[in-house]
Amino acid sequence: MKRLALFTVILAGVLFAATASEFPRLGDPDSAPSRHLSPAYIQGSLPQTHTPNFVTAVLGDYRGFDTMFETAVVFLAGMSCFFILRALRRRGLTEVYYYRHKPTGVVLAMLAPRRISPRTSCFERIDADWTPQDMVVETMCLFMVPFIQVFALYVIAHGHYSPGGGFQGGVLLAASFILVGLSRDLRTVESLLTEKTAILTAAAGVCLYAGTGLLALFFGGNFLDYGAYASFFGAAVPAARSMGILIVEIGVALTVMATLVTIYKLVSSRGTVEEGL
């Protein structure tokens, strides 16, 4: 079987190499992709969509429908993880929760149904495999978080002019939460962005994108035709398209951030979202 697989891979490689000989050279200005549609995008993006970065224009406007479904794929990934991994009923698991009495440092172990209310200020919940953490690492990581988030906002908002956009910015935002999770614990992340909020945010992000598309119908345009908002924004059609791209990029960022945080929580805690990495 292994030999058969090796044979298949080699055969496929040879076939691909043989067929690639007909491809145009890399960066060839006379190749079909360079001549057919690219000029329309490169020359059209600034006058038509007010967006100097034509990659963003193609992604957010010309082929915005693809991007909407890609965002839906990200949302789907989060929902799939929730659907498959989330352990909502914990039958057969004997669970012990550990609480540390803050003034004395004494640790209590409580069997599953009994818990200490998180509002009781002199106890704090700790993970079963808790080890004292390095204060330097924790402080530095928490110190980094606001900077990462500001940079993420910049990446989202500046996608029109430079490389960036909703997907990248969303990943950066999620990274800031995951950094908190890695340097502190899962419960801190959960208190900052609860599972419920995260799922709602993920749905709201795609909904913002698709809703921007649907609302255009009521302004007399086609689905995702941001130009139809020109009268609403009181601006010219290209400026309205630019605004539309920004709105959908924000939607993408929300979905990507919330989905990645949700997936991180589910995978790191074996579906319980109680304690983990």
Add this chain to the structure above:
Amino acid sequence: MTGQLPILTIAPLLFGAFAVTAGRFLFRRANYAVASLALAASFAASVLLAIQILTHGPAIYFVGGWPPPVGISYVADPLSALMLAFVSGAALCTFLASKSEIETSYPLKNSAFYALFLLAVAGHMGIVVTGDAFNLYVLIEVAALSGYAILAQGRERAMLSSLNYLFVGSLGASLYLLGVGYLYIMTGSLNMADLSAIIGRLTPDGLSGSTALAAAWGVILAGLFVKMGLFPFHSWLPAAYSFSAAPAAALVAPLTTKVMAYVLVRMILSVFTPDAAWGVPAINTLILVLATAAILYGSFCALAQRSLRKMLCFILLSEVGYMVGGAFLGNRAGLTGTIYHIFADLLMTLCLFLVAANIERGTGGRFSDMGGLFRRMPVTAAALVLGAASMIGVPPFCGFFSKWYLLSGAIAAESYAFAGALVISSLVNAVLFFRIFEIGFFGAPPDHTGQADQAEPAGESGHGHPGPIPFFRDEMPPARLAPLCLVAASLVVMGLLTGQIVRLVVDPILPPGLG
């Protein structure tokens, strides 16, 4: 607003999915109603669109207001409009028929299931209506990803089978994407109509003029074959569909293979012209051999199964062989048969998977549990008879007419092996279903509903019941039977409307010169 109908077929599903996701926290009890409303709205829009297209001719919808090839377009022609109506109708029937099943199969995760279900339907419908080769890939991802997730919940090895499906399915989708990449680098376009025109210009004498374009076609074909589970690439299918919980299987099994066969037809007709797609005789012969093998393999493996759903999965494999073979016979009758069979098989598979879901609930899905089926579940059993008759190919049912077209196409193309396989598969189907009928009529029921002792033969396990069991003892509630009866009746209706379907839907799509 009629101009917006193509997008309104899909928009309700998207927004419905977001609404039920939020509804998990806000209006949990109403979630089922919200999801059914979304499906019903989508079905209504699809039917309106189909009526509009059949009366006024095809329509092209520019998403984002950008005309193709700059932007993405939706193309609603008779074929895609009717397919949309079938897909959304099938999804609605499945959803309405499996309310109680969903609630018991996915405790506490209903809402997530509804969202995944709606997005899966949206993905399949988008694949049908899109006129853009790359958008089609994105929608394949949407449809497949939600499919993997909902198939993962179920009995025994459901998770593992679904993971297996994910690996193989991703490979298939990647191959398709690679093919689209080939097309893009050679033509610079992604719009199907534009691609077709450029390919015609680049290779006026058929695909053999350009190795890269021929490779693109080959890679796309390989990807589609993996996705639809044609014979050597089929190993994921039976396990993924038979271990999952019933509602997921009843949604994905009728839709995915058929929609992928539809993509195959689209590729032949709208991207590569039939002349180019069938240009290399060696490839046609190879694919016909694979299709013949798929039909025979599916039929004979079905004979070896001991449970209804597993048997249906293997019949599904042979049906995939029907559709692929018909598309590569290289004549009008064969392609007509394929297109007609996509619709017919969607209904038949839907009917039989719904029957299987009911039987699994009422008596248990193993053949040994199904003694006395006709007495215990008469309505479900009647639907089983209708579905089986259509699968076998009894005249007034739609299954007969697709076989008729496929057979006449095979004989016209002098592909007697394929014709023989079609006949053998019909005969095997007859054996398969009459075996179930025999158990259902004459087999004694097991002692306790759904808890038959596996080792005990069906015929001897009924000693505890001296009197005849009452009629309708294990029958499902009317809410589950009504959609099933509708689907079963539509098998006959579609058979009777064959002439109109071919005249209104298939003929306008096929190029006039096709022999």
